[in-house]
Amino acid sequence: MIVVAPAGKGGMLLEMEGITKQFPGVLANDRVDFDVRSGEVHTLLGENGAGKSTLMKVLYGLYPADAGEIRLRGEPAAIGSPSDAIEHGIGMIHQHFMLVPTLTVAENVALGLPTGSRVRQDLRPVRKRIRELSDAYGLQMDPEAYIWQLAVGERQRVEIMKAIYRDVSLLILDEPTSVLTPSEVDDLFVTLRRMTDDGRGLVFISHKLREVMSLSDRITVLRGGRVTGRTVPDETSREDLAHMMVGREVRLAPSRIEVETGEVRLSMSGLNVAGDRGAPAVIDLDLAVRGGEIVGIAGVSGNGQRELAEALAGLRPVESGKAAMGGADTTDMTPKEIRRLGVSYIPEERMRDGAIGDFSVAENLILVDYDSPPMSRRGFLDFKEIEEGCSDLVERFTVKTPSLDTPTSHLSGGNIQKLIIARELSSDPAVLIASQPTRGVDIGAAEYIHSVLMERRAQGTAILLISEDLDEVIGLSDRIAVMFEGRIMGVLDKEEATVGHLGLLMAGVADDAA
Amino acid sequence: MSDFFTVSVLLATVAAGIRLAAPFLLAALGETLGQRSGVLNLGVEGVMLLGAYGAYYATLRTDSVLLGILVGLAVGAFMGVVYGVVTLALKAEQGISGIGVFIFGLGLSDLLFQRQVGTPTPIDGLRDWEVPLLGGLPWIGEVLFHQNVLVYAAFLLVPVLWYLIYRTPFGMNVRAVGETPEAADSLGVSVNGTRYLTILIGNSMAGLAGAALALELGIFQQNLTNGHGFIAIALVYFGAWRPAGVMAGSLVFGLVSATVLQWKTLGIVAGTTASIVGMFPAVLTILVLVIVSRRTGAPSALTRPFERGR
Numbered sequence: 025m026i027v028v029a030p031a032g033k034g035g036m037l038l039e040m041e042g043i044t045k046q047f048p049g050v051l052a053n054d055r056v057d058f059d060v061r062s063g064e065v066h067t068l069l070g071e072n073g074a075g076k077s078t079l080m081k082v083l084y085g086l087y088p089a090d091a092g093e094i095r096l097r098g099e100p101a102a103i104g105s106p107s108d109a110i111e112h113g114i115g116m117i118h119q120h121f122m123l124v125p126t127l128t129v130a131e132n133v134a135l136g137l138p139t140g141s142r143v144r145q146d147l148r149p150v151r152k153r154i155r156e157l158s159d160a161y162g163l164q165m166d167p168e169a170y171i172w173q174l175a176v177g178e179r180q181r182v183e184i185m186k187a188i189y190r191d192v193s194l195l196i197l198d199e200p201t202s203v204l205t206p207s208e209v210d211d212l213f214v215t216l217r218r219m220t221d222d223g224r225g226l227v228f229i230s231h232k233l234r235e236v237m238s239l240s241d242r243i244t245v246l247r248g249g250r251v252t253g254r255t256v257p258d259e260t261s262r263e264d265l266a267h268m269m270v271g272r273e274v275r276l277a278p279s280r281i282e283v284e285t286g287e288v289r290l291s292m293s294g295l296n297v298a299g300d301r302g303a304p305a306v307i308d309l310d311l312a313v314r315g316g317e318i319v320g321i322a323g324v325s326g327n328g329q330r331e332l333a334e335a336l337a338g339l340r341p342v343e344s345g346k347a348a349m350g351g352a353d354t355t356d357m358t359p360k361e362i363r364r365l366g367v368s369y370i371p372e373e374r375m376r377d378g379a380i381g382d383f384s385v386a387e388n389l390i391l392v393d394y395d396s397p398p399m400s401r402r403g404f405l406d407f408k409e410i411e412e413g414c415s416d417l418v419e420r421f422t423v424k425t426p427s428l429d430t431p432t433s434h435l436s437g438g439n440i441q442k443l444i445i446a447r448e449l450s451s452d453p454a455v456l457i458a459s460q461p462t463r464g465v466d467i468g469a470a471e472y473i474h475s476v477l478m479e480r481r482a483q484g485t486a487i488l489l490i491s492e493d494l495d496e497v498i499g500l501s502d503r504i505a506v507m508f509e510g511r512i513m514g515v516l517d518k519e520e521a522t523v524g525h526l527g528l529l530m531a532g533v534a535d536d537a538a
Numbered sequence: 539m540s541d542f543f544t545v546s547v548l549l550a551t552v553a554a555g556i557r558l559a560a561p562f563l564l565a566a567l568g569e570t571l572g573q574r575s576g577v578l579n580l581g582v583e584g585v586m587l588l589g590a591y592g593a594y595y596a597t598l599r600t601d602s603v604l605l606g607i608l609v610g611l612a613v614g615a616f617m618g619v620v621y622g623v624v625t626l627a628l629k630a631e632q633g634i635s636g637i638g639v640f641i642f643g644l645g646l647s648d649l650l651f652q653r654q655v656g657t658p659t660p661i662d663g664l665r666d667w668e669v670p671l672l673g674g675l676p677w678i679g680e681v682l683f684h685q686n687v688l689v690y691a692a693f694l695l696v697p698v699l700w701y702l703i704y705r706t707p708f709g710m711n712v713r714a715v716g717e718t719p720e721a722a723d724s725l726g727v728s729v730n731g732t733r734y735l736t737i738l739i740g741n742s743m744a745g746l747a748g749a750a751l752a753l754e755l756g757i758f759q760q761n762l763t764n765g766h767g768f769i770a771i772a773l774v775y776f777g778a779w780r781p782a783g784v785m786a787g788s789l790v791f792g793l794v795s796a797t798v799l800q801w802k803t804l805g806i807v808a809g810t811t812a813s814i815v816g817m818f819p820a821v822l823t824i825l826v827l828v829i830v831s832r833r834t835g836a837p838s839a840l841t842r843p844f845e846r847g848r
Contacts, residue, residue, distance in 0.1 A: 106723060122718070135714050145705055
């Protein structure tokens with residue numbers, strides 16, 4: 025066992041004072057104060073762009089700060105690179121895994137550390153130590169497995185192992201739960217608690233209010249680069265936290281009305297779709313969505329949701345089975361033919377499949393109907409018509425943009441998503457396939473997008489909502505299907521869907537076994 | 539054709555094939571190390587030409603083959619520093635700057651040759667050295683152990699490079715930096731430091747490959763390497779970024795080239811046919827790349843400059 029109590033439990037580990045960081049056009053951190061004591065979890069909460077990641081990148085030596093001071097255990101510390109941070113006992117688990125897929129677990133852990141001599145690598149002591157630490161912290165892993173062989177949950181454990189192996193006294197976790205199932209999140213939190221019991225200090229960066237409330241000892245909220253609140257879980261609520269993040273009242277759950285469901289507008293039967301490498305990604309999938317109904321697909325990403333959405337939109341060939349929309353067999357149709365049936369699609373990768381960054385706002389708004397009246401006539405674009413139509417859409421869907429000619433890549437994530445939704449919903453679709461419609465957008469935009477989806481539902485659109493955000497799926501859907509390894513593990517009605525039940529299905533535990 | 543299938547001719551052809559494989563192998567091994575760290579160097583051909591000229595000129599002036607070899611290495615190392623600064627410090631597009639290095643090397647080596655030497659003057663180049671005992675073995679001795687010192691060096695570097703890549707901390711850094719530089723950086727590994735070293739070693743080996751070619755032939759002329767450097771890059775892909783695979787590819791090319799030469803010498807092919815047969819290695823390159831393209835294994839960060847914090 026290792027003993028890490030560098031400052032004694034409860035002692036001050038880190039103090040950041042007056043940290044200011046200016047990027048061209050953005051003040052990412054404005055005189056931010058932040059501290060961490062030994063043995064606690066201090067959460068940094070805020071929307072995308074609030075400055076959480078910038079503050080932590082300054083601490084980890086990835087960006088130099090323009091002003092401010094960092095003290096570690098009371099001593100001023102100059103941290104100019106990740107190596108400096110590591111030397112000071114600071115570890116960071118990044119939002120995207122920092123693992124080398126072609127190396128083994130032990131090699132990834134040992135990377136950057138002296139192992140054996142300069143001319144001969146000796147990983148045996150590394151493997152032995154990993155096994156010891158695995159037992160001590162409940163982090164099961166095979167040191168000789170290659171990273172590419174591991175599932176995401178296991179990769180996350182390797183990241184934690186890297187930090188524990190280096191015996192960090194301060195660990196920064198940047199959105200560590202975004203790829204985990206609810207039960208994996210529970211396991212992670214148990215491990216993190218063992219780390220604080222050893223006297224380590226943790227910085228938890230998140231925007232998931234439920235997790236923040238359950239894990240944190242203290243919470244600091246950032247908005248627009250400034251601290252807008254400091255609190256502890258006992259004295260606050262999710263609504264209060266959201267208020268501090270956004271700066272106004274937020275409705276976390278959209279209001280819903282009873283809607284008479286209509287005929288089946290979207291159906292899949294025995295659908296099989298292959299993934300990028302040819303392996304089956306969607307297996308024998310049956311599902312139907314009626315008009316006026318939102319059917320949610322929950323699941324950890326990478327379980328076939330993307331392939332399913334692409335197959336329905338005509339972007340990926342269907343291996344076998346049948347997809348039908350608006351009464352027509354769309355299995356082998358092109359994307360354009362499918363769109364003509366009144367089908368709209370909000371893709372999950374908005375900057376890859378949803379909009380073209382270099383195109384102007386107006387150009388992106390007409391991407392679907394640029395080639396037919398009224399947007400174009402006899403092969404020529406009708407700019408007057410385009411401008412009128414687009415100004416109307418921008419206004420109706422509250423897209424914040426300096427002008428219609430602004431390059432779309434200059435907009436914020438939330439506004440790009442609103443633009444895509446404006447384009448996709450302007451045609452009053454009969455069917456809507458919405459993939460991760462609020463991923464990475466701020467709470468205000470998410471709230472708006474949710475209300476728009478509920479509006480479409482009330483108007484009779486059949487909506488297939490694919491999302492990793494369980495709160496979103498539960499809040500919006502009439503029925504929820506859970507996907508695991510390409511199959512539907514179960515379909516629950518809104519009333520019987522709880523986070524616990526969905527979590528089990530997401531982890532591949534079938535209902536009869538649960 | 540029956541002339542070709544006699545024991546002595548076949549043995550001589552195989553021996554020649556192994557000798558011809560050495561420059562390919564030296565250059566391709568160096569390129570393998572660089573690519574493993576995520577740096578593509580399309581300028582191998584240019585570095586080889588400069589190394590070849592340097593080695594030739596030093597030997598011509600001093601009659602010392604050893605000095606020639608050292609100058610070849612040094613010229614390669616110098617080009618490595620230049621290429622490192624251009625692609626790592628200045629973050630220039632690797633593919634294009636490599637082509638620049640090639641054109642630079644092609645032009646400068648010819649210019650220097652015209653100015654300093656002028657007429658092709660043969661030198662007393664590398665001599666074969668018979669390995670004691672082993673050289674006396676029937677057949678095998680003649681094929682494997684009657685070669686020049688750079689041939690032995692090239693083949694000995696195969697296990698050396700394998701060990702370096704797979705069994706040393708430096709090799710692990712190289713693999714990590716070529717695959718996921720962000721991860722290596724986050725653990726305190728110097729991404730550009732590692733890449734400078736691989737570029738330095740890789741270019742030195744390209745310079746040595748040029749020296750091997752010039753000192754083996756005992757002559758220099760414009761565009762002496764005639765595509766060797768480009769084929770060496772193809773061989774890295776052929777060998778799937780593994781030293782042993784690169785060696786296998788080099789041997790195939792060496793043997794094909796030796797066979798074509800032998801056929802020409804024996805008059806089995808002549809005129810237009812000889813020219814067509816002479817294209818074999820080039821056609822083989824294309825075929826190999828088409829087949830290999832289905833294989834994965836390229837370092838993920840190949841050609842991607844590293845910038846901290848994206």
